[in-house]
Amino acid sequence: MAKSKLEIELLGLINEKSASEIEKVERYCSLVRISRNLDKSISKDGTMIKVINGNQEFLKPNPAISEKVKxxxxxxxxxxxxxxxxxxKGKNNDFNEEDLYAD
Structure with a gap:
């Protein structure tokens, strides 16, 4: 599977030899995918959904909204x-002119 721009960016920040840091990147990307799917569901079904219970019909907030918050x-x-x-990474990339003259 091709890596997304997000995944490439995040992998560039971490130690790719660290299993726990790789896991964080994978978890983050997975959560982003889930969030996007929830967005699609909310767009399709709306922020309020109709619930039918026997003879009763009522509106309630789309459960995808509370999942999106989580x-x-x-x-x-x-x-x-x-x-x-x-x-x-920013600290490591700071240029120090004195480094040019170090013995």
């Missing part, structure tokens, strides 16, 4: 890890 929370939590990696 997925977003997990993505935000995982993104904290990647933000730390971005910060580390």
């Amino acid at each position: 997925i977003n929370t997990a993505l935000i939590k995982l993104d904290e890890f990647f933000e730390e990696k971005r910060a580390e």
Whole structure:
């Protein structure tokens, strides 16, 4: 399966020899795919769905919305890890002119 731009970007931030860091990238990408599928469901079915129970009909919030909130929370939590990696990578790429003159 071809890697998405997101997966390539995240893999560039981590130590690819670390199984736990690879797992975080895979989990993040999986959650993004689930989130997109929930978006499609919400777009298709709407924010409110009709529920029929015997002779009763009523509207209730689409359950995909609450699932989307849970997925977003997990993505935000995982993104904290990647933000730390971005910060580390930025520090490693800082140019220090004194390095040119080091013995």
